[in-house]
Amino acid sequence: MKTAELVFVPSPGAGHLFAMLELAKQLVSRDSRLSITVCIMKRPYESVAPGFTSHSLAPDPKNSNQIRFVDLPAVDSDPNATPGQLLLSHIAAHKVHIREIVSALTQSDSRLAGLVLDMFCTSIVDVANEFGVPSYVFYTCGATFLGFMFHLQNLYDRREIDPIALRDSDAELEIPGLMNPLPGKNLPSDAVEEEWLKVLVETTRRIREARGIIVNTYLELESYAVDCLSNGGTPPVYPVGPILNLRGEGHETKEKNEIIEWLDAQPPSSVVFLCFGSLGSFCEEQLKEIATALERSGERFLWSVRRSPEKAPAMEVLNGNGADSFGDLLPGGFLERTAGRGKVIGWAPQTAVLAHRSVRGFVSHCGWNSTLESIWFGVPMAAWPIYAEQQLNAFKLVKEMELAEGIRIDYRRDGGVIVTAEEIEGGIRRLMAAAAETDGMGKKVKEMGEKGREALTKGGSSYSSMGRLIEDLMDNNKIMP
Known part of the structure; x- marks a missing residue:
């Protein structure tokens, strides 16, 4: 059999990298003719934040012959660059x-079927075009945000909209993929920050050049958004999710064991889990409001706290650096008063926590990976977006899908707003009550999680979409069994 070779180019962020690796595993498990080379970028300033290597990402033995890793050489980065500039220039330098x-592969016995690029790696489309092979984009956000960005980029390039001017307004926008108008104050943070708006618009322009877009979602979760992307105005969309790294990042540490042991000691479905992602930090004043809310609520809790980096350099923002020291950030005596029913931690083994029988609700930033994981494990959410596209995700989950309660779905970390303990406590109480209902939100989330599992099985929507993607890869290169 001739082998169809794919080159995967993930961005160096853990959330993007691990999702792309799971996609690679699914592809090779579906078709033995596929072989994948994964290019591993070092993070900017590797000595500051050690990243991943071919050794640390060794594939499972069952697909080790089909997936190989290549460590890309380090590239120079501008220490004075802003985070957005650094991200794009760092990727383009590779x-x-x-x-x-790619050149070496074109001279081998394999046939190069195409390049699969992370949504932030679209500048690498130039390499695919140079060698006359197709490029596919792996979109680690949902179909709703993809449709939003195509629409926004089109309006932005025609100078019909300035989203930054709408960031705090009640003006409503009709957005493909949403059934309800989106208030300006719920626009995604990255769309109303000049630097990141330019990054998103530039990458979206290049996505239009791709042969196809592989989206980490499933039809049952975002049917309306997927339908809106099927009008022929964009490259074909392949919803193949939920693609989840259920084993986490390989952490088997003393800290993880202690967390699981603590959860084991709690009653079933009794704990609210608070976690806001690797970049989900708050100022000291906001942390104290959260602590007060947790203490007043009386709920059992597991809280992952990140110290807010003050004026962090661009490299630290990209790499998610920040000490997990938190004792000096919380109200005096808080840890002692809540010791019997609460645990405050730094890094959290999120999938292991969400899978645990004692967890009932999840206070989340609504990052897309976290959203998919929470639904997969049937854990209802309380939405508190912080940055990136999370405000749009929160709006969709709360206002349209009724899979989450809202704490403050128009929150932005740079907005200077402090969410009060009363508001947080109210959100936590609503979440825990809704999650306990036998015929309400808890049931809806569990049913959507089951639909995600069904989508991946033979005959399911994502299974079929993956099959169409493989057919396109093979047909384009005329690779026969």
Whole structure:
């Protein structure tokens, strides 16, 4: 059999990287003719934040012959660059190394079927075009945000909209993929920050050049958004999710064991879990409001706290650095008063926690990976978005899908707003009550999680979409069994 070779180019962020690796595993498990080379970028300033290597990402033995990893050489980065500039320039600087890998593959016995690029790696489309092979984009956000960005980029390029001017307004926008108008104050943070708006618009322009877009979602979860993307105005969309890294990042540490042991000691379905992602930090004043809310609520809790980096350099923002020291950030005596029913931690083994029988509700930033994980495990959410596209996710989950309660779905970390303990406590109480209902939100979330499992099984929507993607890869390169 001739082998169809794919080159995967993930961005160096853990959430993007691990989702892309899971996609690779699913592809090779479906078709033995596929072989995948994964290009691993070092993070900017690797000595500051050690990243992942071919050794640490060794594939499972069952697919080790079909997936290989290549560590890309380090590239120079501008220490004075802003986070958005650094991200795009860092990825673009790897073109020369990826070009060498692609060139070598074109001279091998394999047939190069295409490049699969992370949504932030669209500048690498130039390499695919140079060698006359198709490029596919792996979109780690949902179909709703993809449709939003296509719409926004089109309006932005025609100078019909300035989203930054709408960031705090009640003006309503009709957005493809949403059944209800979106208030300006619920626009995603990255769409109302000049630097990140430019990043998103630039990458979205390049996505239009792709042969197809692989989206980490499933039809049953975002049927309306997927339908809106099927009008022929964009590259074909392949919803193949939920693609989840259910084993976490490989952490088997003393800290993880202690967390699981603590959860084991709690009654079933009794704990509210608070976690806001690797970049989900708050100022000291806001942390104290959360602590007060937890203490007043009387609920059992597991709270992952991140110290807010004050004026963090661009490299630290991208790498998610920040000490997990939190004792000096919380109200005096809080840890002692809540010791019998609460636990405050730094890093959290999120999937292991969400899978645990004692967890009833999840206070989340609504990052897309976290959203998919919470639904997969049937854990209802309380939405508190912080940055990136999370405000849009929160609006969809609360206002349209009724899979989450809202704490403050128009919150932005840079808005200078402090959410009060009363508001947080109210959200937690509503969440825990709704999650306990036998015929309400708790049931809806569990049913949607089951639909996600069904989507991945033979005959399911994502299984079929993956099959169409593989057919396209093979047909384009005329690779026969």
